[in-house]
Amino acid sequence: MESQAMERQADEKIDLRGTPCPMNWVKTKLRLEELEQGQLLEVLLDDGEPMRNVPGSVKAEGHRIVEAAPLEHGFRLLIERAGDATQ
Amino acid sequence: MDTGKSKEQRAEQRAEELKAGGFIPQRQRGKITVRCKAPGGRMTSERLAKIAEVARRYGQGVVHLSVRMSPEILYVDLSDLDDVVRELGEVGQEIASCGKRFRVTTACGGCEYNPNGWTDTQRLALEATDRFFGQETPHKFKTCFSGCVIDCMRSRQTDLGLQGMVRPSLDAEKCTRCGICVRVCQDEALTMAEDELPVRDTDRCTCCGDCIKSCPFDAMVPGRIGHAVYVGGKHGKHPHVAYPVAELVPDDTVMDVIEATMEWYRQHGNTGERIGNTFDRVGIDGFRRALRDVVGDGLLTAEDLQKHGWRSVFYRGLADTFPQYGALD
Incomplete structure (x- = not known):
């Protein structure tokens, strides 16, 4: 399942490089809520505070990060939207 | 019994007795600040409502939150202290303390x-x-x-x-070598080793846990918490x-x-x-x-x-x- 997910294309993309905490997480959360369960959201984030905060918040909401890849500056996360029951 | 003591000494002794019980004499003659106990700064809404009610009835309707998290009811008359303690006690609200002793944590x-x-x-x-x-x-x-x-x-x-503090521990099976933990560490305590698994420099680590919270795959997990x-x-x-x-x-x-x-x-x-x-x-x-x-x-x-x-x-x-x-x- 996981390898399949990694090959799947993101259903939505959002570039949050340059967006400070906590707005980057707020925007990630709102965009995830627009998706259906199991759909994938690609998020681009800066290094530093955004990476210290956003992945933890994503996990705490019950979503699953299926892929994380370093960029020259920052990271690309692929997040699978959880069902509402787990949120 | 107190005949050997001056008026000032007796006043000071009385002030110490009051402070031991969490009653702080104010600048205003005869007025007392009543310090309420709130370990960890935590308070039920019932107790908070009672403190507000007592402050309104016996004080001037104002409460000061002390530097160490105790709600303090201001401007209580010395003669009302027994009633104040009894009323607060109705909801289990106790009085804190001052002076030379273990204070509310x-x-x-x-x-x-x-x-x-x-x-x-x-x-x-x-x-x-x-x-x-x-x-x-x-x-x-x-x-x-x-x-x-x-x-x-x-x-x-x-x-x-x-x-x-938390000492992190790595589950190598789950690690995808994405490198997030290395980049989030503010103390440069993590580096990618030859096999591309993160290695922790125990001398540099402050045990903050940022690497654990940011790991997308729960590969970095709490080893020991203390x-x-x-x-x-x-x-x-x-x-x-x-x-x-x-x-x-x-x-x-x-x-x-x-x-x-x-x-x-x-x-x-x-x-x-x-x-x-x-x-x-x-x-x-x-x-x-x-x-x-x-x-x-x-x-x-x-x-x-x-x-x-x-x-x-x-x-x-x-x-x-x-x-x-x-x-x-």
């Missing part, structure tokens, strides 16, 4: 609901207050619990501060930064640490001397020896304090001003 949100916390600061603050509140010491004795190294409760400026122990800090006219004396002390040892510290302080502290000043006067190794019986391997050595992890939590250069921790036989 303060705490941050901790791991119960704060995303940053690693230790259950609220539960421990309640337990410490239940067990030690009001016990007499040579001077005031303040304790606090912070849930993580951010240290919102300022354990390094407290007589005895306990600060949550408390850093800081002793001898104070603010006030002559501030004193606390000495880090132990690390990763488990929950079930915390009350023993408090008890042992108070016991040593009672034996060695002069009346009116804060524990940090006692260390200045008699040195710290005697206390470290007493604490070793409780925390064992968790005791910090002179070598430990020279490591980046410990040096980095203090203001630049301050660690160099610390007294040398001797080798204990």
Whole structure:
């Protein structure tokens, strides 16, 4: 399942490089809520505070990060939207 | 009985008696500030409503939140104190304390609901207050619990501060070598090894847990959770930064640490001397020896304090001003 997910294309993309905490997480959360369960959201984030905060918040909401890849500056996360029951 | 004492001495004695009970004489003659007990700064809405009601009826409808989290009802008449105590008692609201004794323990949100916390600061603050509140010491004795190294409760400026910390552990099976943990670490304690798995430099790690929280795949997990122990800090006219004396002390040892510290302080502290000043006067190794019986391997050595992890939590250069921790036989 996981390898399949990694090959799947993101259903939505959002570039949050340059967006400070906590707005980057707020925007990630709102965009995830627009998706259906199991759909994938690609998020681009800066290094530093955004990476210290956003992945933890994503996990705490019950979503699953299926892929994380370093960029020259920052990271690309692929997040699978959880069902509402787990949120 | 008091005939040998001057009017001023009697007034001072009366003021001390009031303070022991958590009643602070105000600048205004006959008016008292009533300090309410709130371990960890936590309060039920029922108690909060009662405090508001009492403040309205017996004071001037104002409450001050003390520096150490106690709601203080202002402008209460000395003659109303019994009624105030009785009314607050109806909802289980107790009165705090002042003076030379163990004070109400303060705490941050901790791991119960704060995303940053690693230790259950609220539960421990309640337990410490239940067990030690009001016990007499040579001077005031303040304790606090912070849930993580951010240290919102300022354990390094407290007589005895306990600060949550977590030693991370890597599950190599789950690690995808994405490198997030390496990049989020503010202390450059993680590097990617030859096999591309993150390796932790234990000398540089402050046990903050950022790598654990940011790991997308739960490969970096809590290995051991415990408390850093800081002793001898104070603010006030002559501030004193606390000495880090132990690390990763488990929950079930915390009350023993408090008890042992108070016991040593009672034996060695002069009346009116804060524990940090006692260390200045008699040195710290005697206390470290007493604490070793409780925390064992968790005791910090002179070598430990020279490591980046410990040096980095203090203001630049301050660690160099610390007294040398001797080798204990």
